Amino acid sequence: MLEMKNVSFGIDTDSTRVEILKNINVSLEDSRLYVVTGPNGGGKSSLAKLIMGIYKPTSGKIIFDGKEITGLNITERAKLGIGYGFQHPPRFKGLKVKELLSLAASNNKRTNLCELLYDVGLCAQNYLNRDVDTSLSGGELKRIEIATILARDLKMAVFDEPEAGIDLWSFQKLAETFRNIHMKYKTTIVIISHQERILNLADEVLLVSKGQIQEKTTKEKVLSDISGNDNCRCSTNWEKVVGKNVECVR
Amino acid sequence: MLSVLDKLMLEKVADLHDIPQGAYNIRRNGEGVARNTTANINIITKKDKSGIDVIVKPNTRGESVHIPVLLTSSDFEDVVYNTFEIGELSDVLIVAGCGIHNPEGGKAQHDGVHEFFVRKGARMKYVEKHYGQGEGNGEKVLNPKTIIEVDEGGIVELELIQISGVDRTKRDTEIRLNKNAHMIITERLLTDGIQEAESIISTELIGQSSTAQVISRSVAKDSSRQLFYFDLIGRSNCRGHIQCDAIIMDNAQVLSVPKVSAYHSDAQLIHEAAIGKIESEQMIKLMSLGMAEKEAEDAILKGFLK
Numbered sequence: 028m029l030e031m032k033n034v035s036f037g038i039d040t041d042s043t044r045v046e047i048l049k050n051i052n053v054s055l056e057d058s059r060l061y062v063v064t065g066p067n068g069g070g071k072s073s074l075a076k077l078i079m080g081i082y083k084p085t086s087g088k089i090i091f092d093g094k095e096i097t098g099l100n101i102t103e104r105a106k107l108g109i110g111y112g113f114q115h116p117p118r119f120k121g122l123k124v125k126e127l128l129s130l131a132a133s134n135n136k137r138t139n140l141c142e143l144l145y146d147v148g149l150c151a152q153n154y155l156n157r158d159v160d161t162s163l164s165g166g167e168l169k170r171i172e173i174a175t176i177l178a179r180d181l182k183m184a185v186f187d188e189p190e191a192g193i194d195l196w197s198f199q200k201l202a203e204t205f206r207n208i209h210m211k212y213k214t215t216i217v218i219i220s221h222q223e224r225i226l227n228l229a230d231e232v233l234l235v236s237k238g239q240i241q242e243k244t245t246k247e248k249v250l251s252d253i254s255g256n257d258n259c260r261c262s263t264n265w266e267k268v269v270g271k272n273v274e275c276v277r
Numbered sequence: 278m279l280s281v282l283d284k285l286m287l288e289k290v291a292d293l294h295d296i297p298q299g300a301y302n303i304r305r306n307g308e309g310v311a312r313n314t315t316a317n318i319n320i321i322t323k324k325d326k327s328g329i330d331v332i333v334k335p336n337t338r339g340e341s342v343h344i345p346v347l348l349t350s351s352d353f354e355d356v357v358y359n360t361f362e363i364g365e366l367s368d369v370l371i372v373a374g375c376g377i378h379n380p381e382g383g384k385a386q387h388d389g390v391h392e393f394f395v396r397k398g399a400r401m402k403y404v405e406k407h408y409g410q411g412e413g414n415g416e417k418v419l420n421p422k423t424i425i426e427v428d429e430g431g432i433v434e435l436e437l438i439q440i441s442g443v444d445r446t447k448r449d450t451e452i453r454l455n456k457n458a459h460m461i462i463t464e465r466l467l468t469d470g471i472q473e474a475e476s477i478i479s480t481e482l483i484g485q486s487s488t489a490q491v492i493s494r495s496v497a498k499d500s501s502r503q504l505f506y507f508d509l510i511g512r513s514n515c516r517g518h519i520q521c522d523a524i525i526m527d528n529a530q531v532l533s534v535p536k537v538s539a540y541h542s543d544a545q546l547i548h549e550a551a552i553g554k555i556e557s558e559q560m561i562k563l564m565s566l567g568m569a570e571k572e573a574e575d576a577i578l579k580g581f582l583k
Contacts, residue, residue, distance in 0.1 A: 081565075119580055130563065134567060
């Protein structure tokens with residue numbers, strides 16, 4: 028279980044301090060699948076990076092399986108069984124797909140590289156010997172990134188917009204893969220997503236907006252909110268206009 | 278006979294664990310210590326200067342020539358001039374490494390000129406590895422000059438590798454490509470400490486439809502310095518592409534001087550050069566797989582220089 032207690036995170040710019048996340052209090056239970064959703068710029072990715080240790084909170088505590096991990100670095104958290112799938116994965120000149128996956132799978136003896144690639148909709152024969160460089164398309168790279176997370180024996184897996192850049196056909200396969208992992212293993216899964224198909228997998232949905240968790244709710248509620256609400260979620264100095272063709276005006 | 282040290286150096290520069298198969302000439306501290314010729318490949322000692330002529334008969338296919346040079350004493354300056362004649366329609370591998378083990382404080386230096394004539398329709402892969410080691414603080418210096426003339430339809434592939442232990446190097450490579458000749462050079466260079474490395478590659482695309490590709494990757498650590506001068510000279514309907522990538526770390530310096538020179542309106546020449554640190558996202562990715570910072574850095578550099 029991972030708990031965040033009064034976690035805040037801000038970035039100092041030249042003259043001011045920008046608060047990205049404010050007083051986050053949340054518990055993420057074992058074996059649960061959480062989907063984090065909400066408008067762009069609301070703090071979702073920052074929340075994920077705080078879990079992995081890529082960002083350090085400006086205040087508050089993060090506790091994982093009863094142990095405080097606030098001060099632990101990325102490597103130490105990875106060794107505790109936390110994993111993070113990048114929204115925009117980096118490329119590596121000279122590193123082959125099979126080498127990257129083998130590095131990822133080094134703590135997990137049950138991993139079969141071919142099955143991993145199959146799970147993300149790629150044919151192993153065509154990809155294992157390819158370099159993880161600019162020769163891969165954005166969607167291919169993204170699927171390999173997801174495979175590096177699936178390769179690990181994790182207690183907590185965080186995926187940052189796994190659907191971004193992936194075609195609809197492969198996305199179907201990916202959604203099934205998430206469902207299967209969720210059914211087979213005890214891993215806590217956190218997926219940042221805006222996709223209905225991913226929202227449908229959720230045990231719980233966290234709605235993150237304006238640096239806070241606005242709601243911890245059910246997928247049914249979120250889905251009905253989205254389908255039934257033709258209001259746009261305007262910020263305070265915008266006037267809401269309700270109608271068939273929703274638009275924001277000052 | 279080869280000593281244990283000789284064998285270790287051979288492994289470093291020529292991937293050899295013992296005397297190689299095929300044709301070879303092993304030179305140690307300025308003298309030939311072992312040589313083998315085959316029915317198709319002859320090796321003759323030059324009469325007018327220090328060095329050898331390697332003559333590959335036309336239509337020789339699937340054979341190799343190993344010509345490693347070993348320097349195992351201090352205060353030694355070795356100069357050599359080797360000429361290679363690669364006969365028409367041949368397909369051969371040439372491995373020419375230099376390993377310096379400098380045991381004391383004096384300078385050990387090897388300056389070599391390798392001149393190749395790759396005849397019509399022949400294919401040659403040339404691998405050159407440089408390696409230095411030694412307990413003393415004596416300088417280890419390597420200055421190779423490589424001159425290659427490729428006749429019509431010839432193909433050359435060059436792998437130039439210097440990963441460890443050479444204090445100073447100036448590598449000068451000149452290539453002339455005639456009609457339909459093709460060339461690929463991959464260069465890998467790592468410097469650390471206060472090492473200095475300079476690489477000059479000048480490729481002249483003389484003949485119609487000739488092509489050249491240069492892929493250079495280097496890592497400069499500590500206070501080392503690297504300098505690259507790459508020039509593509511297009512004199513016909515030809516295509517040339519240079520990719521020069523350097524990772525810079527610590528207090529190192531890397532200078533990359535791009536030059537493309539077109540003397541024909543159908544010459545297509547591209548030079549790409551990039552110098553930068555290891556991307557932080559790459560480090561974060563590997564650390565998030567459980568690697569320590571140093572392990573992640575090593576894995577990135579190892580892949581980059583592969």
